[in-house]
Amino acid sequence: xxxxxxxxxxxxxxxxxxxxxxxxxxxxxxxxxxxxxxxxxxxxxxxxxxxxxxxxxxxxxxxxxxxxxxxxxxxxxxxxxxxxxxxxxxxxxxxxxxxxxxxxxxxxxxxxxxxxxxxxxxxxxxxxxxxxxxxxxxxxxxxxxxxxxxxxxxxxxxxxxxxxxxxxxxxxxxxxxxxxxxxxxxxxxxxxxxxxxxxxxxxxxxxxxxxxxxxxxxxxxxxxxxxxxxxxxxxxxxxxxxxxx
Amino acid sequence: xxxxxxxxxxxxxxxxxxxxxxxxxxxxxxxxxxxxxxxxxxxxxxxxxxxxxxxxxxxxxxxxxxxxxxxxxxxxxxxxxxxxxxxxxxxxxxxxxxxxxxxxxxxxxxxxxxxxxxxxxxxxxxxxxxxxxxxxxxxxxxxxxxxxxxxxxxxxxxxxxxxxxxxxxxxxxxxxxxxxxxxxxxxxxxxxxxxxxxxxxxxxxxxxxxxxxxxxxxxxxxxxxxxxxxxxxxxxxxxxxxxxx
DNA sequence: CGACGTGTTGATCTCTCTCAATTAGAGTGG
DNA sequence: CCACTCTAATTGAGAGAGATCAACACGTCG
Numbered sequence: 001x002x003x004x005x006x007x008x009x010x011x012x013x014x015x016x017x018x019x020x021x022x023x024x025x026x027x028x029x030x031x032x033x034x035x036x037x038x039x040x041x042x043x044x045x046x047x048x049x050x051x052x053x054x055x056x057x058x059x060x061x062x063x064x065x066x067x068x069x070x071x072x073x074x075x076x077x078x079x080x081x082x083x084x085x086x087x088x089x090x091x092x093x094x095x096x097x098x099x100x101x102x103x104x105x106x107x108x109x110x111x112x113x114x115x116x117x118x119x120x121x122x123x124x125x126x127x128x129x130x131x132x133x134x135x136x137x138x139x140x141x142x143x144x145x146x147x148x149x150x151x152x153x154x155x156x157x158x159x160x161x162x163x164x165x166x167x168x169x170x171x172x173x174x175x176x177x178x179x180x181x182x183x184x185x186x187x188x189x190x191x192x193x194x195x196x197x198x199x200x201x202x203x204x205x206x207x208x209x210x211x212x213x214x215x216x217x218x219x220x221x222x223x224x225x226x227x228x229x230x231x232x233x234x235x236x237x238x239x240x241x242x243x244x245x
Numbered sequence: 246x247x248x249x250x251x252x253x254x255x256x257x258x259x260x261x262x263x264x265x266x267x268x269x270x271x272x273x274x275x276x277x278x279x280x281x282x283x284x285x286x287x288x289x290x291x292x293x294x295x296x297x298x299x300x301x302x303x304x305x306x307x308x309x310x311x312x313x314x315x316x317x318x319x320x321x322x323x324x325x326x327x328x329x330x331x332x333x334x335x336x337x338x339x340x341x342x343x344x345x346x347x348x349x350x351x352x353x354x355x356x357x358x359x360x361x362x363x364x365x366x367x368x369x370x371x372x373x374x375x376x377x378x379x380x381x382x383x384x385x386x387x388x389x390x391x392x393x394x395x396x397x398x399x400x401x402x403x404x405x406x407x408x409x410x411x412x413x414x415x416x417x418x419x420x421x422x423x424x425x426x427x428x429x430x431x432x433x434x435x436x437x438x439x440x441x442x443x444x445x446x447x448x449x450x451x452x453x454x455x456x457x458x459x460x461x462x463x464x465x466x467x468x469x470x471x472x473x474x475x476x477x478x479x480x481x482x483x484x485x486x487x488x489x490x
Numbered sequence: 491c492g493a494c495g496t497g498t499t500g501a502t503c504t505c506t507c508t509c510a511a512t513t514a515g516a517g518t519g520g
Numbered sequence: 521c522c523a524c525t526c527t528a529a530t531t532g533a534g535a536g537a538g539a540t541c542a543a544c545a546c547g548t549c550g
Contacts, residue, residue: 184528198505
């Protein structure tokens with residue numbers, strides 16, 4: 001894995017950063033401490049760990065998770081290139097959740113005062129970070145809605161669709177030939193609050209119904225937009241109904 | 246409901262704002278647009294609503310929620326005095342979730358450019374907002390863990406304990422005589438992804454086991470710290486185990 | 491007084507979990 | 521090249537937590 005300059009950082013694709021000025025880029029570059037590699041399966045951040053830096057994921061996949069004392073695990077979300085790791089942990093003191101690499105991973109490590117410097121020296125970038133944090137919370141809300149109120153079938157379909165779109169957005173061909181897919185059924189189960197066995201059976205059922213195909217580490221979404229049964233899941237947001245009151 | 250000055254704003258109790266300087270307070274004051282009242286049950290923000298301002302909850306309770314097209318509802322979290330409403334919605338354009346008042350509520354409404362001005366004029370406050378957003382995400386993660394991996398009993402116990410602590414923290418006597426509790430069983434059910442019937446039965450069971458008592462709109466937590474069975478739930482964070490790897 | 495919201499309960503149903511076992515594929519060492 | 525190991529996928533059987541549906545009680549309110 002090679003060095004990635006801030007010029008080429010996947011974060012730059014984000015709406016809030018595309019217009020970063022030269023001086024802002026220079027600032028970011030000066031706050032970057034180093035670049036490290038973690039191997040598949042390795043823990044990047046441990047739950048409860050203190051003094052952790054701010055990271056950015058340059059290459060590879062990872063996920064954030066929490067565990068209960070008896071081992072039950074909940075995956076909070078999956079991290080793709082361009083995602084920031086640890087804004088929340090970084091600020092609280094100790095990490096509220098762990099982060100584990102799904103594949104070999106290349107990380108950009110920032111100085112521990114990076115977040116504050118960013119705010120102080122470049123308010124526009126600080127604003128961008130706030131936007132990022134707010135956006136993450138919104139995603140967390142979607143996940144909560146899924147886990148709390150959707151059936152296993154809906155949850156899995158929804159996850160596949162969202163992941164497909166996220167990964168496709170990073171590819172030049174937008175996923176025309178399917179997208180790389182590194183999750184095991186266990187990961188899917190832990191992200192959706194389901195058991196492994198039921199996740200497997202549901203995945204099978206959806207495949208049979210024509211939603212998707214997973215093959216050789218690639219996810220192919222077939223005709224989502226055509227299947228009315230999945231319409232609710234495809235849109236970006238939830239199709240809010242009426243205010244209930 | 247009377248006027249609340251920024252001096253007396255419940256937000257000032259937050260660690261990140263206690264040390265606000267005079268000029269910072271003046272800035273905040275200048276960004277405040279007005280103060281409005283909403284009545285119990287009223288929707289403060291509709292799902293999908295555009296152009297919504299940034300609010301702060303001065304008095305009363307509310308909650309954020311999302312709904313599916315068939316009416317299923319998931320409550321994302323409950324809002325108490327001092328909570329900020331809509332950092333995420335505000336930034337995205339349209340509201341990703343709705344907000345409804347649980348009681349009569351007093352809101353502080355900010356100018357629509359408040360967030361940006363805060364970042365631009367007072368980086369320390371901007372940083373505080375980022376911290377807030379990150380903290381919210383962390384809470385969302387806790388909720389996801391509960392809904393995804395805990396049993397109904399654990400979820401409810403956990404919610405009661407967390408709410409008790411939050412409300413107590415706002416009271417002078419720290420909840421010695423119980424704390425006001427405005428949630429109906431339906432709210433609890435919608436927050437935890439449970440059915441109303443099962444929520445009721447579980448609530449009963451916990452009460453019988455001595456966890457709590459709800460009476461006349463007040464929640465009394467009995468001897469949580471003494472009950473080993475709830476130990477996992479009482480601590481602030483989750484008692485993370487080992488890295489699984 | 492009737493309507494409504496909330497709490498309460500019983501009966502029944504089913505989705506999802508748990509436990510257990512088997513298979514398949516990749517990697518490793520001899 | 522083969523035995524050995526490990527992970528991930530797969531499947532079946534049985535159990536159970538929690539959902540659904542349907543009443544009923546009670547207090548508030550117009």
